[in-house]
Amino acid sequence: MTATATADRHGARRIVTAALLTLALPCLALTPAPATAPTPAADRTTPAEARRVDQVPTPALHWTTCRQTAECATVQLPLDYDDPQGASVEVALLRIAAKDPGHRLGTLFVNPGGPGDSAQDLAVQAPQFLSEDLLERFDVVGVDPRGVGGSRQIRCFADPQEQSRALAPLTATPFPVTADEQRAWTDAARTLGGACSTTAGPIASAMSTTDDARDLDVLRRAVGDTRLSFLGLSYGSYLGQVYANLFPDRVRALAIDGVVDPQAWVGTPTTASRPVFERMGSAAASYRALHELLTRCQQVGPQRCSFADTDTQARFDRLADRLRTRPLRLVAADGTVSDYTYARLIADTGQRLRDPEGYRDLFADLTDLAQLTAPGEAAPDTTGPDTAAVVRRFLLRRVEEPSGPGYDNRLEAVSGVVCADGLHAADAASWPAAADAADRRSPYFGALWAWSTVQCAQDTWTARDGDVYRGPFNRRTAAPVLVVGSTWDPATSYDSAVKVARLLPDSRLVASDNWGHGALLTSGCVTDAMYGYLLHPLAPAPATTRCRGDVQPFAPATG
Numbered sequence: 001m002t003a004t005a006t007a008d009r010h011g012a013r014r015i016v017t018a019a020l021l022t023l024a025l026p027c028l029a030l031t032p033a034p035a036t037a038p039t040p041a042a043d044r045t046t047p048a049e050a051r052r053v054d055q056v057p058t059p060a061l062h063w064t065t066c067r068q069t070a071e072c073a074t075v076q077l078p079l080d081y082d083d084p085q086g087a088s089v090e091v092a093l094l095r096i097a098a099k100d101p102g103h104r105l106g107t108l109f110v111n112p113g114g115p116g117d118s119a120q121d122l123a124v125q126a127p128q129f130l131s132e133d134l135l136e137r138f139d140v141v142g143v144d145p146r147g148v149g150g151s152r153q154i155r156c157f158a159d160p161q162e163q164s165r166a167l168a169p170l171t172a173t174p175f176p177v178t179a180d181e182q183r184a185w186t187d188a189a190r191t192l193g194g195a196c197s198t199t200a201g202p203i204a205s206a207m208s209t210t211d212d213a214r215d216l217d218v219l220r221r222a223v224g225d226t227r228l229s230f231l232g233l234s235y236g237s238y239l240g241q242v243y244a245n246l247f248p249d250r251v252r253a254l255a256i257d258g259v260v261d262p263q264a265w266v267g268t269p270t271t272a273s274r275p276v277f278e279r280m281g282s283a284a285a286s287y288r289a290l291h292e293l294l295t296r297c298q299q300v301g302p303q304r305c306s307f308a309d310t311d312t313q314a315r316f317d318r319l320a321d322r323l324r325t326r327p328l329r330l331v332a333a334d335g336t337v338s339d340y341t342y343a344r345l346i347a348d349t350g351q352r353l354r355d356p357e358g359y360r361d362l363f364a365d366l367t368d369l370a371q372l373t374a375p376g377e378a379a380p381d382t383t384g385p386d387t388a389a390v391v392r393r394f395l396l397r398r399v400e401e402p403s404g405p406g407y408d409n410r411l412e413a414v415s416g417v418v419c420a421d422g423l424h425a426a427d428a429a430s431w432p433a434a435a436d437a438a439d440r441r442s443p444y445f446g447a448l449w450a451w452s453t454v455q456c457a458q459d460t461w462t463a464r465d466g467d468v469y470r471g472p473f474n475r476r477t478a479a480p481v482l483v484v485g486s487t488w489d490p491a492t493s494y495d496s497a498v499k500v501a502r503l504l505p506d507s508r509l510v511a512s513d514n515w516g517h518g519a520l521l522t523s524g525c526v527t528d529a530m531y532g533y534l535l536h537p538l539a540p541a542p543a544t545t546r547c548r549g550d551v552q553p554f555a556p557a558t559g
Contacts, residue, residue: 040506042478043248052081053217053247061222063095070124071095074150075222079206081214082467089206091215092150093143094120096127100136106252107223108138108534109216111145113234113258115209116413118142118149129521131531138229138534143219145212145239147203147416153409154203154416156195160407166191167411174347175435175451177324182432186454189428193419193460196412204463207416211465213243217250227252227478229534233518234258234492235417238265240481241473241500248475253537255530257484258518261496262503266470267423275434276422276456277449283442285493289353289515290316290444292488293553297363300554306367315370320345320444322373345369346444353490356516356551419456420465428457476505479537484510484530486519486549508533508541514549522549 059075066072073095076088098104108130112122123142127135134140147154157163169176169184170192176185196204216239220228229252232240237256244251264271264280271279291313297305298312309315324342331337348365352358425434431454438446455461481504485497494511501509510529514522521527525547533541 040476042251043475045247045249049246052084053214056081056084056218059218059222061093066094067124069096069127071097072120072150075219077215077218079202081211087202089146089203090152091143091146091219092120093141093219094123094150096123096135096140098135098137098139099132103137104139105137105535106139106225106229107220108134108140108229108231109220110140110142110231111233111236111239113232113236114148114414115145115235115417116148116410117235118144119236120144120150131527133535134531139223141219141223143212143216145207145417146215147207147409148413152203153407154196154200154207154412155407155409156192156200156204156412157407158199163407166195170411173341174343175448177341177343177447179432185451186428186431189431189455189457190460192412192415193428193455193457193462196415196455197461197463200412200416201463204416204420204461205465207413208420208465208468209239209242209417210246210421210467210469212239213246213469216243217247220250225252226250229253230255231530231534232256233520235260237492237500238262238421241504242469244477244481244504245471245473245475246469248477251477251479251481253479253482253534254477255482255484255533256500257520257530258489258492259483259485259497259500260492261499262473263471263499264496265422266468269423272423273425273430273434275431275438275450275453276418276424277452278434278438278442278446281493281495282491283438283445283449286350286353286445286449286490287442289488289490290349293353293359293362296554304554305363307363307370316366319366319370319373323369326373328369328373340369343448346448350445350448350490353488353515354517356514356522356549358516359553415453415455415461418453419461420463421468422456423470424453424456424458424461426458428454428460431457473500474503474505477507480504481507482510482530482533482537483507484512484519484526486516486522487511487513488515489517489519491517509544510547511544512547512549513552514547515551515553516549519547519549522551523547524550 056078061073061075063071063073073093074090077091078084079087079089110122111119119142123140126140130140144151146152157166167188169188173181176182216228227250228243230240237258238260240254240256241262244254261280265276267276267279294312294316297308302308307315320342323345327339327341330340349362352362431451435447435450438450483497483501485494487494497509501507510526512519512522512526516522519526520530529545
């Protein structure tokens with residue numbers, strides 16, 4: 001692959017991870033479909049599930065121009081599929097029409113994960129990250145899940161002011177560290193769960209991934225497809241798995257990347273006391289990736305890694321201990337004062353691990369922080385240009401993506417899905433002990449991941465969806481599912497991808513030695529495998545394809 005093509009793919013990768021940049025991916029050459037291999041008969045959609053979705057009349061999609069290059073539509077679907085004639089919920093779609101409608105294969109539904117992220121926002125950028133072949137042969141459609149984006153939003157508070165007051169402790173720090181912070185977080189989580197279960201009760205009781213999968217099946221019919229073509233990233237992989245197991249005979253192609261372990265996601269009565277992301281292995285995967293980076297940094301030394309030391313892991317440990325004891329006071333040129341805390345360090349480190357090239361900024365930041373927190377170092381001010389630059393960089397990185405002046409329901413949307421899908425501990429008061437135990441198992445990241453779902457405690461989030469699908473997850477689908485796992489994924493572990501590939505009969509595994517969350521666009525090998533599969537899902541292919549990410553931290557330079 002040429003240097004230009006590699007650069008273009010890296011740009012497209014940023015769209016998948018951040019949905020912001022607009023560099024194009026090089027095209028894959030269109031070839032005739034290879035001869036298909038015989039596959040065993042698929043399992044059937046159960047009669048009960050077929051009745052739920054098939055009795056819903058096929059909705060008419062009235063597309064109108066939106067966002068300059070796309071088309072949008074909304075439909076009314078049953079709020080409760082057990083009562084299809086009852087209340088409805090509005091669901092929003094965005095479509096990028098196929099460039100070659102005369103040779104159109106159907107519709108490719110895409111979901112970016114989250115949960116709580118807008119699929120419309122991903123679909124509108126399809127021309128920047130999908131191959132030309134896919135863009136020619138498929139309409140690309142993003143369906144915002146219930147409660148999310150352009151669909152009927154979950155809204156748990158009367159106005160932004162009430163929401164801001166109620167959730168202030170949850171936004172003040174990435175996760176609570178001190179006993180006072182933990183009490184404040186638990187109280188705010190109870191307020192959030194109570195508000196969503198009452199004020200937003202009807203939609204909060206209908207936001208499970210199960211209902212989103214049913215919506216997908218009705219909309220598959222609405223776009224005229226006999227079977228579903230789907231690309232799911234991160235949590236979107238769980239949506240794909242639920243669809244595959246509810247409607248196994250209705251799958252045309254289903255590619256999932258950044259794969260969620262479905263059995264850990266839903267939990268069992270035995271594992272419910274462990275927070276969902278901790279039992280999924282997210283904390284362990286994050287620590288594993290960080291430890292490997294610190295080891296590689298130490299191996300190449302300070303000439304190639306500024307944070308390198310004789311024991312680089314110990315240097316990170318000392319930095320974390322210092323910030324836990326005493327936050328770093330940052331004073332910007334305009335007088336803005338901000339404390340850089342231990343929790344901020346762990347959250348920022350975790351975020352860097354999601355980007356294949358994030359290690360570069362991570363080690364630059366760690367080097368600056370180690371110097372600024374060294375024993376005897378005075379609190380930084382703006383007297384020197386170097387210190388001022390460091391302060392500006394830390395302050396800028398702390399600014400979250402702006403949500404605009406209106407009501408920001410992102411936390412409520414995430415909670416609506418996570419709390420509905422899985423089994424959770426009975427009492428929010430159990431979270432400090434559970435988070436401490438998680439941190440002992442997976443240093444630094446255990447508490448970060450554990451505290452993110454305290455609002456889901458059974459005594460807190462009381463809204464219930466009576467027919468959530470919680471398995472089995474081993475149905476045989478009409479076409480093999482493509483499962484993609486990344487060795488160094490810090491959020492959804494590689495082991496989860498291997499497990500899912502074993503669960504799903506005849507599925508195919510793409511095993512990629514890449515960094516960052518998800519493998520799509522990290523190498524031509526992965527991208528070709530995924531996009532080729534979406535075009536020709538029944539073409540013969542090996543059970544496992546092994547790939548290597550283009551970005552390998554501190555790898556020897558090649559000529």
